[in-house]
Amino acid sequence: MHSRHKIETLASAVHHFCKWWDIPVRSVLDVGAGVGYWSDWYRNNYSRTKVVSVDVSEHACKKYGHERRDISSWTPTRTFDLVICQSVLQYLDDQAARSAIRNLAKATKHVLFFEVPTKSDLRHNVDREVTDLEIYSRTGAWYRQELSRNFKQAGAGLWISKTSTIVMYELEGNN
Numbered sequence: 310m311h312s313r314h315k316i317e318t319l320a321s322a323v324h325h326f327c328k329w330w331d332i333p334v335r336s337v338l339d340v341g342a343g344v345g346y347w348s349d350w351y352r353n354n355y356s357r358t359k360v361v362s363v364d365v366s367e368h369a370c371k372k373y374g375h376e377r378r379d380i381s382s383w384t385p386t387r388t389f390d391l392v393i394c395q396s397v398l399q400y401l402d403d404q405a406a407r408s409a410i411r412n413l414a415k416a417t418k419h420v421l422f423f424e425v426p427t428k429s430d431l432r433h434n435v436d437r438e439v440t441d442l443e444i445y446s447r448t449g450a451w452y453r454q455e456l457s458r459n460f461k462q463a464g465a466g467l468w469i470s471k472t473s474t475i476v477m478y479e480l481e482g483n484n
């Protein structure tokens with residue numbers, strides 16, 4: 310898990326990337342929000358942004374004020390300018406993860422920030438001493454294939470909805 314300070318740095322970078330793409334972030338959905346650092350950052354810095362945070366854990370919902378939702382079965386009824394799903398899908402089996410990605414796509418008007426450890430990360434990049442290893446590991450290719458049905462990859466965890474008005478130059482992303 311990342312520190313509050315690290316998430317504040319990331320949230321500021323993602324917010325300003327949206328601004329760079331001329332997207333005013335008026336609404337945010339944080340999926341699997343956990344301790345709620347993203348929502349806190351938005352509420353503290355952009356109080357006019359509508360923030361919805363959801364989590365499947367009853368404990369997290371009670372303690373941090375999220376709505377209780379399972380992203381593999383919950384289809385949001387509206388879209389959000391920015392959707393965050395950080396370190397969540399590794400807890401879902403293939404079928405649930407596929408269905409969660411479909412629901413993330415339905416929720417995303419413009420930008421999805423998505424992070425998950427892949428098989429390669431687990432082998433080469435994560436500190437196994439401090440990482441929860443009771444998870445489903447899948448390849449980066451698996452996630453790319455599922456996400457690319459509805460998103461274009463921009464890099465640094467950012468995925469742009471194919472229905473968004475954002476225009477990216479060819480070398481800005483992986484088109």
Ligand SMILES: C[S@@+](CC[C@H](N)C(=O)[O-])C[C@H]1O[C@@H](n2cnc3c(N)ncnc32)[C@H](O)[C@@H]1O
Binds near residue numbers: 311394397401
């Ligand atoms: C490792 S924590 C990450 C929390 C936060 N996103 C972060 O990066 O600090 C994973 C969170 O995802 C939540 N979660 C797991 N499966 C979920 C699901 N199907 N739908 C919504 N939340 C889920 C867990 O309850 C937990 O709070």
